[in-house]
Amino acid sequence: MRNWYKSGEPWVWTTAGAVALSLIMVYAVVWLTAARGLTHFWPKPVAEVTYQERSGAASRLIGEIREREEVSLVRLREQGYTIDSKDLFADRYLIKLGNKDLTGVDFKWFPAPMLGEFTYPKDLLAIERREWGNFYGHLKAVKEHGNVVAEGPAAWGEAQKRLARSNDLFRQALRIEKSDIGKINYALEKTRLSERRLEIDGTLTDAAKAGFAQERAAREADYLALQQKLDTIRVAIERDSISVETSDGQVVDIPLAKVADMYLPNAMSVWQKMGFYVHKFYEFVSDDPREANTEGGIFPAIFGTVMMVLLMSAMVTPLGIMAAIYMREYAKPGPVIRAIRISVNNLAGVPSIVYGVFGLGFFVYVLGGSIDELFFAEALPAPTFGSPGILWASLTLAILTLPVVIVATEEGLSRVPRTIREGSLALGATKAETLWRTVLPIASPAMMTGLILAIARAAGEVAPLMLVGVVKLAPSLPLDGNFPFLHLERKFMHLGFHIYDVGFQSPNVEAARPLVYATALLLVIIIVVLNLFAIRLRNRLRERMRGLEGV
């Protein structure tokens, strides 16, 4: 034993334990996000159960079981439950009850001793509504203008058919509202601004005024026509409704116009569930959010993140590569350039929020404010570029990721063997030609690595974005069909901020939690894939360089 201790074995194993624990932590985080995020789209069975209330009265509950955990009975008794048991611990279930408009509660913990046996009747209907969250109950009848058209077993087929119709109408109305009317509003705003512009310049003549008025009248006529179309759709969509019986026996009429989706989770086969899963996943990545971001999709957030990262790449690549070429190829090596190199390196360690503060103060208020005064005076006092937006966000992140690109490019340049440069120069090429034709192509995978790492970092960064342009709900995308198509001054949504906002600022965190896990999973996948790609690229580059050194 003593010899064993003296050999240092226990210490070796302790260090091994540190590695093992770190590995477990990494994979636990990845697994946790994946497990929670992936199950979000799977249709969960809806259970029906009897419940003995604190007052002793019995009632019926319908809902999805979300979580189960063991708690001490002390805690339960503190909450007012009278539980007659010698055990010290009991399970409790978190049940999503839905029907928020009727009962006011969406999620609630129920101690297992107070619950009866869970049953899963096949006819339990889960309805995703456009407002007030989910609704659970037994489907009773389908109505048209309030008159029953289908009842009993026939109701489900009829309801599905009518839901398809109403969803189709809903999409039509949405398209008119968002795209067509949005276009008119945009044009009206443009007209207002050009009029104001002329007014500021002092060249607003009566003829011009009349022209503007005419334009406005034309737009308003368009608007009225669209409004009429919308009204007819709205009338048509109000036609159908369904009657659903809730857990306490109440029969509620739900207009299909308010229903986004409905399904019979307990009656689905595995294949149907898989189809449903794919369908829900597609909805998640392609739809707009609903209900203060806690439901629906995250398309604008994905779009905003991609857009911001693309803009950032367009800025950071030339700047970073130029700085690296200057430092490695043109600047005289010496203490000054070494100091600069160390500083650039260290900038990568400066907290990202500091860049956010800089971006807000300098880009938004100083630069943006001046741009507004010079070019957008007609819109003042409403700021155009003088408030946070996607341009400033991507510029801030470009500065934040600049060190990553510079360092990677420099490393790539320094690994290009001397023999290659000297060969090129000896053949009569100028320095610029040598760089452009031989050195840079060889170093290009290194630049790619740097750029990918920069993108991965930018995609996951949230703190600076909170200051320079991210919002919880952007009314319009930064890219749309209205001239000039790319609206750099607009605010945008971002996956990382979406996680923070929905997880911590939302009124119904419990309902939003699965969605946040799904969003987090998406973000983790993007970043892990980007990083693995960068690692592979770097390893291949190193091997290639090793090969070149023998030349």
Next chain:
Amino acid sequence: MEKIETNISRVGGYTGRRMARDRLFKHVMTFGGLSVIIAISAIFFYLASVVVPIFMPAQMGDLQQVNIPKDALESSVHLTSEEQAEIGVRMTDRGSVTFFDLRDGRVMAEEKVALPEGVDIASFAAGDPSQQVVAYGLSDGRMLVLEQDFKVTFQVDPDDHEKDIRTITPTIAYPVGNEPLGIDETGQALKRLTVQHSGESTTAVAQTADGRLVLAAFESRSNMITGEVTTERFGIELPPVEGEVSQLLLEVKQRDLYVVHGGRFVSHYDVMNKQAPRLLQTVALVPEGETITAATILSGGFSLIIGTDQGKVSQWFQVRGDDNVNHLTHIRSFKPMAGRVTMITPEHFRKGFLAGDDKGNVGLYYATSNRLILKRSTGSEPVRVVGFAPRANAVLVESAGNAIQTARVENDYPEISFSSLWQKVWYESYPEPEYNWQSSAATSDFEPKFSVAPLTFGTLKAAFYAMLVAIPLAVLGAIFAAYFMSPRMRSVVKPSIEIMEALPTVILGFLAGLWLAPWVDNNLAGTLMAIFLLPFSFVITAYVWHLLPQRLTAGIGSGWEAALLVPVILVVIYLAIQLGHPIEAAFFGGNMPHWLTNELGITYEQRNSLVVGIAMGFAVIPTIFSIAEDAVFSVPKHLTSGSLALGATPWQTLFFVVLLTASPGIFSAIMVGMGRAVGETMIVLMATGNTAVMDLSIFTGFRTLSANIGVEMPEAAVGTTHYRLLFFSALVLFVFTFVVNTVAELVRHRLREKYSSL
């Protein structure tokens, strides 16, 4: 012919076009590269340029004399200006109100207050400056309330039709009507007066010629239908005080009345209920032999500022004592004036005030930061009246025998001093001095609390707990990875650590706040036990492995210990969690957080330092791991081979040769990790409660500088003290991390040189 020429130019192009292109490329790259480097360094200078103004001393222009004609018998009682500090206002004890241009002293208007026939002015009182209302006490026991009024009209400029000329017509208005309000029902002259008027209610307290204290309150109500305004009056006599009354002070909310009397006493009346005012207490504010010569109430109506005949200036307000009764308490003394304090005037919206003495000095003070911001001499004559412009950007002073003097003041950041940033400050309505960060509130008379001490403390606390988790795991792990691990396992571990580094902190923060924190709350005993048991489980596993017969262990060989420990760790954690609940039931009444709070008095917050430590430790581990592993790995092989050849065990070699050589590298790894932990924002934002408390306990939260920036920056108004202080926090973070990283980099650089020389 032409073709040959082009060919020649192509050949000659080596010295011509191609060289030019080469030079152009060089210039573009140099210019671009330098501009990028300059742009990056501009971050520091920009941040500094925003921060610097708050540390610059306040500026005051020279005192300019403005000569306003005045009756020899008259003396001024009140000086102020309109919002823009363009028009000065002077009121005299004879009831004349003069409006003059503050820059050149040109008189713009002069008015006499409308006094009833045969009645004289007996006293004057100014209401709270934010309300701009003053009152004259009359010789027939009545009071006339008035306010300055500026009518702004626009006219088209005759020379330039595009422009409008703004004309301001100053005048006086009577907010409660031209008819004086009766204060004393017996009709005695009002010797001293104090008044407050806001909206519908007006309250005045006066001392009559025969020495009684009378209170009168007026409540006007307008009839919703007819629009007719009816005024209701309550009048009552207050309990008397001893000695000569020298000043009456009613605060702006018309609830508390302070009476300065007997030279050194202040009596505090509760006049909230106008029908039943009460004398609460009488306090001697200065020692015997000293006399209170001036007093005022700061904006917000909470603090009393007094000045004495010896030039001392101090702040007092009510503090709730242990007996649950409010006591007028000495809060702080300011730097004294040279002579007897003659008058003190509060700023209109902030906690600043201006004091004048009988040697002709004026001093501009700020209460919260306990600063004498500026001192000026107006000559040798005693100062009579001092006044502020509403935005505190100009002061007006009149001394005996002198004309009015005015000066521009630039004093935008008076709240900042060393003591207000870093020391305990006794804020208004607080029971004791404390560290507090509270930058804004709904009310305008709010006293901003800018103590960065709790934020700095929170930052260090977060870093401390993160390092507590990260250092052992990362450094030990790096040693194993660099020295003992088999190459195949390395090819799994290294990318995993890189993935760990790449995971966005927002996800770590989200998991910590929404999953880990509630889970730890429910399994506290199990979690603590797992943390405690894990190191022992490693050693025990090692011993068991050692005891196993050789033929079982030989095939697996060394370098795979970490893989073997993975299931062990999982089992230990599982067992600890399973045992956790029974243990909580047996020893902690079934609920350990509850038990901690009730039995030990330790506050337990769900989002606490333990959770942040684990989450932020997670974020920092890869940084430390990579650098430390690199340092250990690059120790020259001949050193270790030599040591092993001399008979040392691998562990001895590691401990006495490798670690000793690599220690600077490990140190620099820890420094870089520390820098990362200090600046991390999202994890602390999401995994703590973000309350700025100073408390080392592992079971409470904190607020860090970075999270504070993240939360408050979007709402901070540009250019305010708050905005600049947030920039200051950012600058501190920037400089700290930059210095730490530079030191770490230099250490590493020297280490590399050492290795190459070995």
